[in-house]
Amino acid sequence: MASYIENAKKVFQNNFDLKETESVLIVTDDELASIAEHFYNAGKALGNEVAWIQMPAIYTSGEEPPVSVAAAMKAADVALCITKASLTHTKARKEASAEDTRIGTMPGITLDMLEEGAITADPGEVEQLTARFAGLLETGRSVRIEKDGETVEFSIDGRKGIPSTGIFRNKGEAGNIPSGEAYTAPLEDSANGKFVVDGSIAQLGKVDEPVVLTIEQGRLVDASGEMGRKLLDLLGDGNGRIIAEFGIGTNTAARITGVVLEDEKVYGTVHIAFGSNKPFGGINEAGVHIDCVTTKPSVWIDDEKVM
Structure with missing residues (x-):
């Protein structure tokens, strides 16, 4: 588990250049919550303010998430969407970007993908x-x-x-x-x-x-x-x-x-x-x-x- 958290910390540091004062939101669902937890713990280990929101894994890629998820994304400095279906091409993602949130979407990510490959x-x-x-x-x-x-x-x-x-x-x-x-x-x-x-x-x-x-x-x-x-x-x-x-x-x-x-x-x-x-x-x-x-x-x- 320690290696997963270390790799998750690298994502925050290398992909977002995360600052100590920035807030982080973890968006996940019932299927990928166990993987999202590594990023939640990584954010805490880095000393950032971290929040977590979880939804059912019933959505299709491109389908809009619950309105509470969309609102939470707008309020964060950095949001990671670790869900079965992709939120990349949704209004929720686009509107959060317009509010200056930096967003990484990780639909379907596996533990193997957190260790090697892309x-x-x-x-x-x-x-x-x-x-x-x-x-x-x-x-x-x-x-x-x-x-x-x-x-x-x-x-x-x-x-x-x-x-x-x-x-x-x-x-x-x-x-x-x-x-x-x-x-x-x-x-x-x-x-x-x-x-x-x-x-x-x-x-x-x-x-x-x-x-x-x-x-x-x-x-x-x-x-x-x-x-x-x-x-x-x-x-x-x-x-x-x-x-x-x-x-x-x-x-x-x-x-x-x-x-x-x-x-x-x-x-x-x-x-x-x-x-x-x-x-x-x-x-x-x-x-x-x-x-x-x-x-x-x-x-x-x-x-x-x-x-």
């Missing part, structure tokens, strides 16, 4: 790779992805390229910990083709066999296999099936673990998500946000092959 990466390397790909997304107009004979294309024209390094030193900064990705919000009606998922799907884990996603005018219309059926169920029949995100992994220490928090950061992978994207520059609100990861694709941004 969390051990060289921050300088992650920042350098992330800046490169975020720059390509910032200036790019179109994306083409090829994998196992299937192709999907979409527009990113006019959308921001967003770096996620897991380093939050300035007021209002937020993102995943561990991190290492560059991402953007594709134009919601622009995607057409098929995307092969052979890594993992958020909340479902590693795929047993490749899942082929069929996308027409930005909407997911079909997904192969049993995991594909489960994905469609998670997304529902409404706006949850609209393309929300395209991301590129930039963390060379990350591994495919079955937990998308780490999987989508693996260097050499890309991911597409469906559902809400309004918190990072899109126009869709869906109450859900589910990422789908593929390994070793060929990727073009405009006419440049970047992977």
Whole structure:
């Protein structure tokens, strides 16, 4: 247990540059409370004012948390969200950031991930790779992805390229910990083709066999296999099936673990998500946000092959 607390202290020191006078909020749920406790104890050991709020583990990634959680996030200097489902792309997170809270989201983190893998990466390397790909997304107009004979294309024209390094030193900064990705919000009606998922799907884990996603005018219309059926169920029949995100992994220490928090950061992978994207520059609100990861694709941004 001591090693977990020491690594949690490093997250506060290295990722947040936490000051002694700053308040810390631990947001957790019934499923990940035992892991969140290490961060709670780490904050106390560092001498900070630490508070704890816990909710049921019944929420879907992208779904808004209870209003009491949203209010508590706004009141803290630093908030760590250690929950089964992701709070990254919620209004609660966005509004807390607007109130200057620095926020790290750690959906699905395991004890193994607290010891090794993405969390051990060289921050300088992650920042350098992330800046490169975020720059390509910032200036790019179109994306083409090829994998196992299937192709999907979409527009990113006019959308921001967003770096996620897991380093939050300035007021209002937020993102995943561990991190290492560059991402953007594709134009919601622009995607057409098929995307092969052979890594993992958020909340479902590693795929047993490749899942082929069929996308027409930005909407997911079909997904192969049993995991594909489960994905469609998670997304529902409404706006949850609209393309929300395209991301590129930039963390060379990350591994495919079955937990998308780490999987989508693996260097050499890309991911597409469906559902809400309004918190990072899109126009869709869906109450859900589910990422789908593929390994070793060929990727073009405009006419440049970047992977």
